[in-house]
Amino acid sequence: MPFIPHTASDVQEMLAVLGVESLETLFEEVPTELTWAGPLDLPPPLSEMALARLMRERAAQDAPLLCFTGAGAYEHHIPAAVWELATRGEFYSAYTPYQAEASQGTLQVLYEYQSMMAALLGMDVVNASLYDGATALGEAILMAIRAKPECARRVLLPTTVHPHYRQVVESMLRGLEIEVVSVPYCTEGGHTVPEVLSQWESRSFAALVIPQPNFFGILEEIHTLTDWAHARGGLLIGLVNPLSLGMLQPPGQWGRQGADIACGDGQPLGIPLSSGGPYFGFMGCKQAYLRQLPGRIAGRTIDKKGEPGFVLTMQAREQHIRRAKATSNICTNQGLMTVAATLYLALLGPQGLRRTAEACHAHTVALAERVCAIPGVTLLFHRPYFHEIALRIPASVPRLLTRLEQQGIGGGVALAPLYAELEDTLLLCATEARTREDCDHFARTLATLLAEEH
Amino acid sequence: MEPLLFDLSRAHRQNSHHDPASWAEDAGAVSQEGAGTPPLQPFLRQQAVPLPEVSELEVVRHFTRLSQRNFSVDTHFYPLGSCTMKYNPRICNTVAMQAGFLHRHPLTSTSQSQGVLACLYELQEMLCTLTGMTAVSLTPMAGAQGEFAGVAMIRAYHQARGDRQRTEMLIPDAAHGTNPATAALCGFTVREIATDAQGDLTLTALQAAVGPRTAGLMLTNPSTLGVFERRITEIARIVHDAGGLLYYDGANLNAIAGRIRPGDMGFDAIHINVHKTLATPHGGGGPGAGPVGVGERLRPFLPIPMVGRDGHGTYHWLTTTEFPQSIGRLSTFHGNIGVLLRAYAYLRLTGAQGMRRVADYATLNANYLMARLAQAGFQTAFPARRATHEFIITLKGEAQQWGVTALDFAKRLLDYGFYAPTVYFPMLVPECLLIEPTETESRETLDRFVEAMVAIRQEAMQDPQRLREAPHAIPVPGGGTSRLDDTQAARKPDLRMPL
Numbered sequence: 001m002p003f004i005p006h007t008a009s010d011v012q013e014m015l016a017v018l019g020v021e022s023l024e025t026l027f028e029e030v031p032t033e034l035t036w037a038g039p040l041d042l043p044p045p046l047s048e049m050a051l052a053r054l055m056r057e058r059a060a061q062d063a064p065l066l067c068f069t070g071a072g073a074y075e076h077h078i079p080a081a082v083w084e085l086a087t088r089g090e091f092y093s094a095y096t097p098y099q100a101e102a103s104q105g106t107l108q109v110l111y112e113y114q115s116m117m118a119a120l121l122g123m124d125v126v127n128a129s130l131y132d133g134a135t136a137l138g139e140a141i142l143m144a145i146r147a148k149p150e151c152a153r154r155v156l157l158p159t160t161v162h163p164h165y166r167q168v169v170e171s172m173l174r175g176l177e178i179e180v181v182s183v184p185y186c187t188e189g190g191h192t193v194p195e196v197l198s199q200w201e202s203r204s205f206a207a208l209v210i211p212q213p214n215f216f217g218i219l220e221e222i223h224t225l226t227d228w229a230h231a232r233g234g235l236l237i238g239l240v241n242p243l244s245l246g247m248l249q250p251p252g253q254w255g256r257q258g259a260d261i262a263c264g265d266g267q268p269l270g271i272p273l274s275s276g277g278p279y280f281g282f283m284g285c286k287q288a289y290l291r292q293l294p295g296r297i298a299g300r301t302i303d304k305k306g307e308p309g310f311v312l313t314m315q316a317r318e319q320h321i322r323r324a325k326a327t328s329n330i331c332t333n334q335g336l337m338t339v340a341a342t343l344y345l346a347l348l349g350p351q352g353l354r355r356t357a358e359a360c361h362a363h364t365v366a367l368a369e370r371v372c373a374i375p376g377v378t379l380l381f382h383r384p385y386f387h388e389i390a391l392r393i394p395a396s397v398p399r400l401l402t403r404l405e406q407q408g409i410g411g412g413v414a415l416a417p418l419y420a421e422l423e424d425t426l427l428l429c430a431t432e433a434r435t436r437e438d439c440d441h442f443a444r445t446l447a448t449l450l451a452e453e454h
Numbered sequence: 455m456e457p458l459l460f461d462l463s464r465a466h467r468q469n470s471h472h473d474p475a476s477w478a479e480d481a482g483a484v485s486q487e488g489a490g491t492p493p494l495q496p497f498l499r500q501q502a503v504p505l506p507e508v509s510e511l512e513v514v515r516h517f518t519r520l521s522q523r524n525f526s527v528d529t530h531f532y533p534l535g536s537c538t539m540k541y542n543p544r545i546c547n548t549v550a551m552q553a554g555f556l557h558r559h560p561l562t563s564t565s566q567s568q569g570v571l572a573c574l575y576e577l578q579e580m581l582c583t584l585t586g587m588t589a590v591s592l593t594p595m596a597g598a599q600g601e602f603a604g605v606a607m608i609r610a611y612h613q614a615r616g617d618r619q620r621t622e623m624l625i626p627d628a629a630h631g632t633n634p635a636t637a638a639l640c641g642f643t644v645r646e647i648a649t650d651a652q653g654d655l656t657l658t659a660l661q662a663a664v665g666p667r668t669a670g671l672m673l674t675n676p677s678t679l680g681v682f683e684r685r686i687t688e689i690a691r692i693v694h695d696a697g698g699l700l701y702y703d704g705a706n707l708n709a710i711a712g713r714i715r716p717g718d719m720g721f722d723a724i725h726i727n728v729h730k731t732l733a734t735p736h737g738g739g740g741p742g743a744g745p746v747g748v749g750e751r752l753r754p755f756l757p758i759p760m761v762g763r764d765g766h767g768t769y770h771w772l773t774t775t776e777f778p779q780s781i782g783r784l785s786t787f788h789g790n791i792g793v794l795l796r797a798y799a800y801l802r803l804t805g806a807q808g809m810r811r812v813a814d815y816a817t818l819n820a821n822y823l824m825a826r827l828a829q830a831g832f833q834t835a836f837p838a839r840r841a842t843h844e845f846i847i848t849l850k851g852e853a854q855q856w857g858v859t860a861l862d863f864a865k866r867l868l869d870y871g872f873y874a875p876t877v878y879f880p881m882l883v884p885e886c887l888l889i890e891p892t893e894t895e896s897r898e899t900l901d902r903f904v905e906a907m908v909a910i911r912q913e914a915m916q917d918p919q920r921l922r923e924a925p926h927a928i929p930v931p932g933g934g935t936s937r938l939d940d941t942q943a944a945r946k947p948d949l950r951m952p953l
Contacts, residue, residue: 002803003541003733004815005896014822014897026817027713029682029840034714041583043576045805048545055799059554061569062562069559072786079472081514083551089528090521093542096739098534098876100938101925102868104455105524106738109517112459115951119504125949128739131595134786164786171757171782172602175609175641219497249499265786275570276560276787277595278741290947296739301943304923308455309935313943319598319635320879324644329635332596332729336737339517346459346513350502352472361494362478384494405566410559432474 002045065410068367068442070388070429071215072133072162073276074268076243076356077433079347082270086340096296096332100311101303106335107310110298113342120245120345121238121262122252123284128296129333133265134168136281137161137209137239139294139328140263141169143285144207144235145178146327147260147292151206151234158183158192160214161239163418181205187421190218190381190390194228207235210259212251213244216427217364217388218381226255235260242282243268244386246350246357261285270344271337280334280341291317294328359432360387363439367430370443374450380425388429390415390422395453397426403449409442455935456519460951463506471510504953523930524738525873531899533823535844535876535888536630536678538708538730543803546733546796555795560787564770570791571769575761577798578745584801584809585707585724586717587747591756593789597705600725600744601636601672604701606781607723607748607755608670609640611699614755614779620669620698626655628679628880630705633672642669649882653679653836655689664696674703675719676710676842678880679835680820680888690720699723699752704744707731708892709817709843712810716747723748731812732797743793754779759788815893816843819900823891826904831911835883844890846883852911853885856918860885863910865937866924870906 006014011023020026027035046054067075086092090105097103097110110128117126130136141155157166157180166182173180181200186193191214208229210220222238229236238251238259251259267279285293291314299313319326348356364387371377376394393400397414404411412428419425430439508516525532532539555570564571578590594600605623612620623637627646634644645663648656655673671693675683683689690700702716702724708731716724728734729742736742748756758780760772771788774780804812820841827847828834835846849860864874864887876888891900913920920926928934 002808003543003894004811005894006815006818010897011818014818018821018825023814023818026821026840029684030710030714031684031687034687034718036586036713036715036718040712040806040809042580042806042809043802045808046802048803051545051799051802052549054802055549055552055573055795058569058573059549059552061572062554062558062566064554064557065559065562065566067557067559069561071561073560075557075559077472077474079469079510081510085514085517085521087547087551088518088521090524090526091738092547092735093527093539094524094738095532095534095537095539095736095873099525099864099868099874100940101865101928101935102525102530102873102930103738104930104935105520105522108456108458108520108523109738111950114949115458115460116505118950119953125947131599131741132786135595135599135784162786164783167783168785171606171784172639174606174782176639177641219494222497245499246503247494247499248497250503253500272556272792273559274556275558275562275567275791276789277785278790278792279786280741290949297947297949299943300948301939303938304936307935309938311938311940311943313940313949314947316944319631321631322635323631324634324638326631326635326638329598329602329632329639330596331598331630331632332727332736332740332742334595334737334741335739336735337741339738343513343517345505346508346516347469347510348472348505349468349507350505351468351507353503353505355473355476359474359476359478362476366478384497386494402563402565405563410562413561432476436477 065405066408066438067410068428068430069410069412071413071427073273074431075273075433076268076431078270078272081347082340082343085343086336091336091339097312104310107298109339109342111300111310113338114298116342116345117282118284120242120250121284122250122258123262124287125290126282126284127293128298129335129338130281130283130295130330131334132277132279132281134165136263136283137165138169138172140237140261140283141207143261143292143294144237147289148206148235151203153177154179154181154205156181156183156197156200156205156208158185158209160185160192160216161209161211162215189383190216191220191383192225194224197228202232205234207237209237209239211239213241213386216381216390217385219384219386222254226259230257238262240264241268242266243357246353248386260289266337266341269341271340278334278337280337292327295330295333356432363430363432363434364389367439370439371446374447387431388427391426391428393424393426395450397424400449407445409445458951459506459508459516462508462512462516465507467507467509469510530871530873531895531903532873533875533889533891534873535890536705538890538892540733540892541894542733542735543800546799549799550792550795568769571761573795573798575763575769577794578761580801581726581745581747584711585747586715587724588750589753589756590745590747591760592745592794593757593759593784594725594744594746595785595790596740596742597725597727597744598632598636599784600746601632601703602639603746603757603781603784604723604725605636605640607752608699608701610755610781611752612669619666622667623669624663624671626673628677628882629672629674630678630703633703653677653681653839654683654685657685660689660692664692664698668696668698670699670701672701672703674706676706680842680845681836681839682842686719705730709813711813713813717749723752728793728797733800734793734796741790741793743790755781757781757784812893819891819893819895820844823889823900827907830904830908835886844888846886846888848883849885852914856914858914858918858921860887862921862924866910866921867906868925868928871929872903872906
């Protein structure tokens with residue numbers, strides 16, 4: 001019996017205390033017709049040894065690829081200490097820290113996480129995490145709608161936001177009578193230009209979302225757009241890659257007043273690719289909107305002896321207190337991922353984070369130089385970018401990607417399935433983890449495959 | 455207390471071995487104009503990020519010391535009701551953390567993903583079997599998101615039939631807070647249904663509430679009161695007859711997994727908290743996963759993506775192409791796959807027999823613990839009822855006699871080296887402790903918990919102040935903190951280090 005410590009005599013003695021003959025008696029209140037009498041069609045139990053072998057074989061089934069794919073999930077160096085420590089049983093097997101005095105480890109980490117993320121984002125306050133970047137954006141939009149009752153229930157969402165994020169936002173908002181307006185991008189620059197927003201007057205929208213960098217890797221005109229939204233009484237939601245902020249301006253410093261809410265996916269901060277999850281969503285805001293912030297928040301207080309300590313706080317916003325009137329239904333978040341992110345930021349420090357961001361960018365520039373030297377391959381957009389590029393490719397991209405995979409290369413993402421107008425284009429990324437040899441190898445392989453196409 | 459990382463910081467201290475040491479010649483010269491792109495200068499941060507600068511050894515020591523200030527399943531009995539704090543098998547972590555799973559990009563083609571997809575497909579199938587549902591989507595990232603998926607599917611079902619007047623969601627007054635919060639997020643009005651003195655849903659109240667506006671009923675069974683909802687078949691009939699659907703909150707599935715299937719009870723949609731029933735870790739607040747299962751009627755509306763298998767045994771993602779009526783995508787990629795792999799590993803270890811024993815022994819432990827506490831003079835909330843996998847005691851009598859509260863008991867338990875049961879939930883029972891021992895605890899541990907409760911009760915009688923001021927010395931390095939001031943935390947929010 002896996003993980004059940006009872007001996008036969010334990011069971012007999014425990015049943016004797018209960019005054020019953022058999023375990024079945026304990027289920028006597030369940031109507032008999034509801035008890036499943038048939039065999040459960042599950043595979044027979046495995047020993048730990050057999051399970052380990054099975055899972056080793058499953059993990060080995062898919063050969064690892066040399067990764068040039070980004071599109072919302074990025075391969076970065078993760079210091080070994082991050083997961084050595086994050087999987088310590090005391091972090092791994094604890095619950096949400098309801099009993100603060102017996103959960104100071106988790107709570108202090110959360111406070112440190114909130115402090116570091118606030119510093120990184122240039123925001124006043126940060127919550128203790130949401131599920132992922134896409135749901136964080138959905139929550140940010142709901143928050144903006146609550147915070148701006150004087151504005152129309154409408155948000156302006158550029159098509160330069162990750163298409164999957166936009167799909168999640170649609171799923172989350174359906175049924176709430178909130179209009180999401182898709183803002184088209186500039187076909188030359190791959191970015192959002194204020195001119196396409198001109199029809200939206202004061203108070204006709206609650207928030208404008210700006211991704212930085214955007215899905216194409218392009219840097220948006222954050223200052224102009226932030227000021228534009230503020231001039232019309234709307235909030236500005238900055239959707240950012242946290243690692244890029246080692247180098248790029250934090251949302252808190254966009255425009256004259258800064259973004260009001262910043263959110264995104266924390267995966268680049270020490271979280272493995274893991275086939276897409278678990279990652280974590282982060283969210284911060286200006287002090288003025290604190291009471292509309294969803295999710296757990298840790299705070300510092302004092303104990304009976306006047307010593308500092310940490311608790312979960314501002315709980316009057318949450319579902320277990322406010323029920324139907326809560327800011328969100330979120331309960332369990334992605335706690336352990338924030339432990340990893342806190343470790344990651346602590347180990348890299350300001351210098352390491354900046355150097356990592358710079359290396360990501362430099363490697364993508366170097367990769368762009370190499371691939372753009374191949375006849376027919378050009379950058380799709382001509383604007384500054386960060387660690388991701390959209391390319392025009394003189395070939396069928398799906399077939400190209402298959403052939404790259406056959407050579408052990410994860411060669412990016414075809415844009416056409418996500419943007420019908422972007423036929424024969426490819427989204428490509430190189431992080432600090434890609435060596436010169438990797439980039440040379442990629443460019444050579446691409447050149448060879450393209451030559452064979454013609 | 456342990457100093458903050460910021461207090462350990464010294465300017466210019468670095469861990470240079472994490473510096474990427476870029477091979478690109480001018481990585482630092484970020485105004486470069488490589489490949490004809492314009493300069494980055496206008497977008498650059500002016501000042502360095504004000505992060506702490508700490509050596510790796512100090513970071514390791516800091517986090518090791520912090521971890522030791524936690525109670526956890528690995529270190530302490532953690533009978534937190536409604537949370538199923540059972541042992542998280544280490545092997546499940548080991549196999550999920552293998553490079554083949556960990557370093558795989560989510561957008562890798564399915565032909566290069568057959569190993570992980572096989573695990574997910576089989577997990578879907580096993581969850582169908584376990585719950586008696588027709589189809590499962592694994593994508594929700596926690597129980598509350600599973601609830602969202604379930605309620606959104608109920609909304610989509612009614613709308614697809616052109617039945618637009620169903621705007622009310624019925625929810626028992628004892629329900630988890632996530633239930634009404636979720637219903638509101640899906641645009642429903644919440645209508646509460648009262649519970650009777652025996653912990654069952656009041657059928658007359660339900661009869662009175664159902665009607666043409668009823669979209670559905672959200673129910674946990676066993677309920678949050680730690681008892682089995684005996685008239686569930688009748689409840690299902692009443693709701694279905696009114697045209698509504700039934701949602702099963704899987705928070706308490708550990709009590710019945712393998713014995714009773716929500717599908718057989720009449721539920722149309724369910725979520726499963728894999729971080730409860732399937733022993734994946736809680737991680738100090740997540741990540742979890744909340745797969746949703748449905749009967750035939752709701753199948754077209756399941757959230758995408760799911761895993762399908764073709765005639766050749768090849769696995770692929772199912773999307774809106776196959777499920778055009780889907781409520782859509784709920785996560786950027788495919789949900790918390792790393793967590794789902796742990797759940798898969800756990801189910802392969804237990805198999806069918808093991809799963810049934812989980813419910814049996816969780817129930818045995820809860821009933822044993824309840825009986826021992828009752829014999830010791832504690833008042834159980836429903837003395838005429840069997841416990842399920844958890845039960846409630848009320849300290850109303852102790853509060854009246856000695857002026858000590860459930861919270862005082864909870865805090866004093868920490869001194870004895872036990873994490874506290876859930877306090878003040880469900881709110882229907884005054885001064886309550888909701889106690890869930892789980893099947894992975896031995897009889898000796900349960901006996902020690904009873905001894906501690908008896909000793910604390912003795913203290914309440916003789917020296918109630920000792921409880922009111924608890925905890926005094928939590929068994930963690932440095933003795934832990936004394937009782938923390940929640941009121942001050944909320945009144946003067948200190949939510950980050952000032953810069």
